Amino acid sequence: MSAVPENAPQHCPGTQSEDAGKVSACAGCPNQNICASGAAAGPDPAIQIIRERLSNVKHKILILSGKGGVGKSTVTSLLGHALAARNPEVNVGILDADICGPSQPRVLGVRGEQVHNSGSGWSPVYVSDNLSLMSIGFLLGSPDDAVIWRGPKKNGMIKQFLSEVDWGDLDYLLIDTPPGTSDEHLSAVQYLSNAGLDGAVVVTTPQEVALLDVRKELHFCKKVGVKVIGVLENMSLFVCPNCKTRSEIFPATTGGASQMCSELSLPLLGSLPLDPILARCCDDGRDFLQELPSSPAVIALRSIVDKIVATCDKNSS
Amino acid sequence: MLDYVKRVILVLSGKGGVGKSTVSTQLALTLKERGYKVGLLDIDLCGPSVPFILNLENQSVHQGPEGWIPVYLDNEQRLGVMSIGFLLGSRNDAVVWRGPKKTSMIKQFLEDVCWQELDFLIIDTPPGTSDEHITVMENLRQVPQCGAILVTTPQEVAIEDVRKEITFCRKTGIPILGIIENMSGYECPTCSECTNIFSSGGGKSLADISKIPFMGSVPIDPRVGKLAGQGLAAVKELPESTTSKVFTNVVDQLANGGL
Numbered sequence: 401m402s403a404v405p406e407n408a409p410q411h412c413p414g415t416q417s418e419d420a421g422k423v424s425a426c427a428g429c430p431n432q433n434i435c436a437s438g439a440a441a442g443p444d445p446a447i448q449i450i451r452e453r454l455s456n457v458k459h460k461i462l463i464l465s466g467k468g469g470v471g472k473s474t475v476t477s478l479l480g481h482a483l484a485a486r487n488p489e490v491n492v493g494i495l496d497a498d499i500c501g502p503s504q505p506r507v508l509g510v511r512g513e514q515v516h517n518s519g520s521g522w523s524p525v526y527v528s529d530n531l532s533l534m535s536i537g538f539l540l541g542s543p544d545d546a547v548i549w550r551g552p553k554k555n556g557m558i559k560q561f562l563s564e565v566d567w568g569d570l571d572y573l574l575i576d577t578p579p580g581t582s583d584e585h586l587s588a589v590q591y592l593s594n595a596g597l598d599g600a601v602v603v604t605t606p607q608e609v610a611l612l613d614v615r616k617e618l619h620f621c622k623k624v625g626v627k628v629i630g631v632l633e634n635m636s637l638f639v640c641p642n643c644k645t646r647s648e649i650f651p652a653t654t655g656g657a658s659q660m661c662s663e664l665s666l667p668l669l670g671s672l673p674l675d676p677i678l679a680r681c682c683d684d685g686r687d688f689l690q691e692l693p694s695s696p697a698v699i700a701l702r703s704i705v706d707k708i709v710a711t712c713d714k715n716s717s
Numbered sequence: 718m719l720d721y722v723k724r725v726i727l728v729l730s731g732k733g734g735v736g737k738s739t740v741s742t743q744l745a746l747t748l749k750e751r752g753y754k755v756g757l758l759d760i761d762l763c764g765p766s767v768p769f770i771l772n773l774e775n776q777s778v779h780q781g782p783e784g785w786i787p788v789y790l791d792n793e794q795r796l797g798v799m800s801i802g803f804l805l806g807s808r809n810d811a812v813v814w815r816g817p818k819k820t821s822m823i824k825q826f827l828e829d830v831c832w833q834e835l836d837f838l839i840i841d842t843p844p845g846t847s848d849e850h851i852t853v854m855e856n857l858r859q860v861p862q863c864g865a866i867l868v869t870t871p872q873e874v875a876i877e878d879v880r881k882e883i884t885f886c887r888k889t890g891i892p893i894l895g896i897i898e899n900m901s902g903y904e905c906p907t908c909s910e911c912t913n914i915f916s917s918g919g920g921k922s923l924a925d926i927s928k929i930p931f932m933g934s935v936p937i938d939p940r941v942g943k944l945a946g947q948g949l950a951a952v953k954e955l956p957e958s959t960t961s962k963v964f965t966n967v968v969d970q971l972a973n974g975g976l
């Protein structure tokens with residue numbers, strides 16, 4: 401895991417690599433002297449800054465999935481609302497690390513808000529008294545604006561989010577990620593390496609096309625040393641609102657998340673059903689937990705949150 | 718190596734999980750059924766789905782005298798496939814690469830694969846507007862017949878990301894052939910009541926607002942989901958399905974120059 405600065409050429413070997421400053425790609429790079437001297441080979445100073453910045457954030461959790469569209473952003477927002485509603489004394493922050501497709505401003509109903517930069521850093525946007533959010537969505541002029549950035553620039557943004565947002569005292573920081581095992585994920589893990597990352601909640605759906613990518617994500621977690629708090633299966637079942645027939649929209653032809661978890665000895669946190677009203681709430685930025693507090697999805701969610709809280713409590717004791 | 722490719726079609730979406738890989742594979746299979754010679758290039762490096770969907774896992778690409786030889790689905794070699802999945806030791810292996818390494822892999826895919834003569838090269842992409850997309854655009858700029866099909870699902874969360882992808886296409890100068898709306902509505906097999914699980918109509922109105930041709934709505938159909946893993950074409954296995962009709966229509970338009 402090596403850092404590639406924003407101004408480095410395409411084939412930069414990474415400033416912490418043994419070849420830094422010495423390979424053909426380095427010719428003409430503005431950092432060549434520093435890299436060749438070995439001065440950049442130490443750990444990125446940002447790691448220490450981030451450790452200090454996040455020292456009053458008790459628990460840090462990544463929401464991951466190898467697969468797109470399985471509900472990472474939805475689950476992140478549900479967990480945020482649920483943790484914040486559990487106890488008004490608990491403060492929850494959400495960091496949207498999906499740079500090209502930020503969903504949190506819409507899902508949390510705070511689109512169009514502004515973030516302010518004060519002496520102590522960027523202040524996040526407050527969704528409620530004890531739930532705050534930072535997303536690149538707040539920095540874009542229009543919803544049509546595309547963030548056409550290569551990896552190093554995305555990494556720079558994530559570094560800034562982690563080191564410059566003034567969250568205040570937080571009990572939980574939830575980090576929503578895009579699908580994959582690339583820049584955003586590596587950077588988040590690398591920058592948080594000294595800040596005490598509790599682990600990852602991995603989201604999947606039941607079908608093999610999703611599980612295939614999710615196994616890769618679990619492999620990634622193992623490779624970079626991120627603990628898996630548990631796997632959450634989303635969109636497991638659909639109950640027809642008219643006749644109550646239960647359908648498997650995304651059929652678990654290979655045993656779904658439960659079989660994958662038992663094969664890999666990982667905890668299964670639970671399953672959320674498909675609920676059209678949940679999709680509607682995400683679009684409109686409404687809090688599904690308040691809209692339908694006794695729905696099967698909310699009941700399942702509560703038990704999932706209990707398990708996550710228990711794991712975090714165990715981590716801190 | 719794209720000299721012998723008549724037409725390149727990128728399948729794009731800002732949003733994850735909307736069905737890009739499903740559309741890419743069904744489009745390739747439909748074109749193949751119509752007798753065209755087709756290539757399918759999967760540039761989703763962290764989450765390659767094409768080998769599984771087409772039931773080609775465990776196959777491997779070989780290095781020929783002129784470059785990589787794609788994996789063929791059929792003996793007549795009418796559908797050739799290239800994916801990083803064919804280069805991994807195990808299906809669970811993660812490709813933990815940052816942008817620059819992904820970029821050089823995609824360049825190799827574009828330059829070093831021996832496609833032979835192709836009527837169509839379909840390119841399946843990951844979500845977003847980053848390294849993979851920028852690289853592919855930069856390298857396809859010289860290809861005269863190149864366009865993009867955008868895939869979306871009906872809900873706002875997806876539309877929002879697809880709008881960003883439209884901006885990306887316009888900025889990089891790639892013509893958009895049309896928008897397909899996927900997963901719009903599910904018909905209960907018992908009572909036939911149609912529930913718009915992910916809302917409906919969003920793709921059509923996005924197409925109208927952005928003045929992009931609308932290519933049709935594909936409903937949620939678990940039978941289509943189950944074709945994944947078998948390498949079967951909806952137009953052949955489920956000829957009466959709406960999915961089959963949408964792909965037939967898209968291919969008709971591609972064939973008669975309407976797109």
Ligand SMILES: Nc1ncnc2c1ncn2[C@@H]1O[C@H](COP(=O)(O)OP(=O)(O)OP(=O)(O)O)[C@@H](O)[C@H]1O
Pocket residue numbers: 465467468469470471472473474475498501503577578579634635672673674675676678679680682683731732733734844872874875914915
């Ligand atoms: N249990 C559910 N019931 C109904 N709709 C759901 C459910 N979970 C997620 N959705 C909807 O599915 C869509 C995809 O979810 P979401 O955007 O959270 O996925 P994601 O994994 O964050 O996607 P991406 O990979 O693009 O970041 C959204 O429209 C969301 O509202």
Ligand SMILES: Nc1ncnc2c1ncn2[C@@H]1O[C@H](COP(=O)(O)OP(=O)(O)OP(=O)(O)O)[C@@H](O)[C@H]1O
Pocket residue numbers: 466467468469579607609610649650730732733734735736737738739740761764766842843844899900935936937938939940941942943945
């Ligand atoms: N019309 C449909 N009806 C039922 N299932 C579908 C339909 N379209 C796609 N699916 C299923 O939805 C899942 C997601 O589709 P797919 O993998 O094609 O999306 P994608 O956009 O390529 O995702 P990613 O962003 O991860 O690459 C797959 O399991 C697929 O089989």
Ligand code: SF4
Pocket residue numbers: 405408409411412413414415419420421422423425426429430431432433435436
């Ligand atoms: S000089 Fe340093 S920053 Fe520049 S390319 Fe080489 S290793 Fe990368």
Ligand SMILES: [Mg+2]
Pocket residue numbers: 472473474498503577578
């Ligand atoms: Mg998301």
Ligand SMILES: [Mg+2]
Pocket residue numbers: 737738739761766841842843
């Ligand atoms: Mg895909």
